[in-house]
Amino acid sequence: MQHLIFTNDVTATIDRLIHNGNPNLTMWIADANTARFVPDGARLITIPDGDCNKSLETVTHVWDEMERMGATRRSLAINLGGGMVTDLGGFAAATYKRGLRFINVPTTLLGAVDAAVGGKTGFNYNGLKNEIGTFAPASEVIISTRYFDTLPIEEMKSGYAEVIKHAMLSDREELQRLLDHDFSAPISHDDLLERLRRSVKVKVDIVDRDPNELGERKALNLGHTIGHAFEALAMQQDKPIAHGYAVAWGLVAESILSHLHLRFPSEDVHLLGNFVRDNYRGFPFTCDDYDDLLALMRHDKKSRDGEITCTLLATIGDYRIDQTVTPDDVTAALDILRDHLGL
C-alpha cells in the first residue's frame, strides 16, 4: 500500500522523506515543464514532455542516466510531473536493478487524482497506450495543489472529470457538490486539497482491495470504455481532445447505458449531462462515426473476445463491473448523448 500525503508544504515534506529514508542518492525525474520546480543543485533527469515521448527510448534514457549517476537499490527517485512523468518514471525506477524506491509528486489535477496513485506504471509501445508496464506503487505520493495555479483551465477541467467519476462511484452528496462547482469562481488551495483528499480516497480504497485489477478495480474504468473511444477517434481525426474531456463524455454515455441496463435514475443522467454540456466542449461527432467508435470499444484493453464491456451504475455508489453491452445499446446511448449535448 502506498503512503499518501496531502500537503501544500511540499519542500519540507520531501526533505523529511529523504531524511527518514536515508537514500545514498536522490534523483529527480521531470519534464521540460516541471524541471523548474526541482530544487537548485539537485540531481535531475529531464525527459521530453508529451505523450509521444512516453516511449521505450525515453525509458532507456532514464535507465542510462540512473546508471551514469551511480544509482543503486538504495537510491531514491522523485517523479515530478503529470501522468506521463509518474507513469514512465515509475516504470524506470521499478525496473532499474529490479526496483528502487520512488516518490510521486503529481503536478496536475489529473495526475493527482489518477495516474500518480494506485501503482500503475508504463509507457506506450507500438502505437498502443501504456502497452508495457508494471504494477508498482510509489512508496509515497505527495498530493499538493501548489502546482495548479499555472495550469490552463482545460487541464483543470480534465482532471475534474476523474474527480466526478470518483464521486459517482461512491457518494451522491459529494457528486452534487461537485456538479454545483463554477469553474470561473475562485477556490482556495485548502478547499481544493480537501476535495482531493476525499476523491483520492475513493480510488485508494478500491485499489487496496484489488491492486492488480483482477476484479473490483475495473470499477475505476467507469466512463472509460466509451471515453477512450472518443479520445482515440479524436486522435485519428487529428483533432485531439484532453483525456478528461473524453472521460466526461464517456461518463454521460455510460450513465445513459446504466439507465438502459440497470435503471440508473434518469434525473442523475440529466444532472451530469447538463454539467458536462456546459463545461466540456467536445468535438462534434456524428452518426457516421459510430462504426469507428464501436470498433475502438471492441479493441479496448479491457474488452474480451470482441465484446464491449463497461462498468455501469445501478445508482450513484452502486457499481457493477464487467457489464457486457450490445452495439445497439451503445448506438442508442450515443444518440441520446448527442441529443443531450446538442450536437
Add this chain to the structure above:
Amino acid sequence: MQHLIFTNDVTATIDRLIHNGNPNLTMWIADANTARFVPDGARLITIPDGDCNKSLETVTHVWDEMERMGATRRSLAINLGGGMVTDLGGFAAATYKRGLRFINVPTTLLGAVDAAVGGKTGFNYNGLKNEIGTFAPASEVIISTRYFDTLPIEEMKSGYAEVIKHAMLSDREELQRLLDHDFSAPISHDDLLERLRRSVKVKVDIVDRDPNELGERKALNLGHTIGHAFEALAMQQDKPIAHGYAVAWGLVAESILSHLHLRFPSEDVHLLGNFVRDNYRGFPFTCDDYDDLLALMRHDKKSRDGEITCTLLATIGDYRIDQTVTPDDVTAALDILRDHLGL
C-alpha cells in the same frame, strides 16, 4: 506465492493448468535448445540462446511476437528453458499489458533450483548482468528432471552447487548426503526429483518471508559475493566458467571467511573443500588476480558504499546476512582456498 509442482509428467500437468486457467491464448517461449520440447502446433516464440542475447532487443522481440499473436491480459505464457529463458520470458510476460500469467518450466538443474523459482525476472543492460528486471513470480513452476538426461555433466554440476548452497543454509545431514554423491554413478529420476524438492523448499521458505530481498533473502547470496567475482574475472580473462563452478569456489571461500569471522567449524570447511576440489575444476587464478577480484566484489550489486558484504555461516543452517569483511580477510581466505585446491 508461486505454486511449485514436482512431476515428471510435464505434458499432462501443463494440459491441466491450461485447462483450469482457461487462457484465451497460450504461447511458449523457448530458445534454440529447448524449442524441440514444445508440443507440435503450439504457438512458439523462439529467442536466441546464450547470456549475450539476454538483452532488451530480445525482450522487445518477445513483446512484438505477443502482440502479433493477439495476446491479451487473459493469455498465458510458458517459459521453457534455462535461467535465461525464464528470467527474460518472465520479464516480458510480467510487463506486457502490465502482466499476463506465466508458467516456468526449467530445463536445467540450475534453473530448477535457482532462476525459475522465487520471482526474479530480468535481462542484461549496458554490460551489467540482470540490471533491469522486476520481482514477478510465475503463477506455477513445474520442476521435472525429464529434461536433464541430455544435459552435459558440467551443466549438472553447475546446478548442483546451488543445491549444496541450499543444504548449507538449512541442514547438515542433507549436506553430508549431497557431498557423498558420486557424479559418475547413476541417479534415478525419482531420487533426483526428491532431492530437488528438499532443495527448492529451502529457497522458497526464505523467499516467502522476504520476496523483495530487503533482508533475509540475502541469505541466498551465500557463496555469491566471491563466486560472482570469480565468474566475472574468468569472463574478463576470456576463459569463462559455468556459474555453478564459480559458486562452488565461492562457497568454499566464504566458508573459510565464516570460520575466520564466526568460528564456522573447520571440519565443515574441509568436507566442502574436498568435494569442490575433486569435482569442480576452476581456472588457475594467482595472487596477481587478487586486486581485480577485490574490485569486482566492491562493485557487486549487493555491496554498499564500496564495502564488501557477504552472507556468512556460524554453523550449517545458521546464516548471518550483511556481514562486512575486510580486503585482508578476503585475501587470507583466497590464500587458504588456493592452498586447499592445490592451485
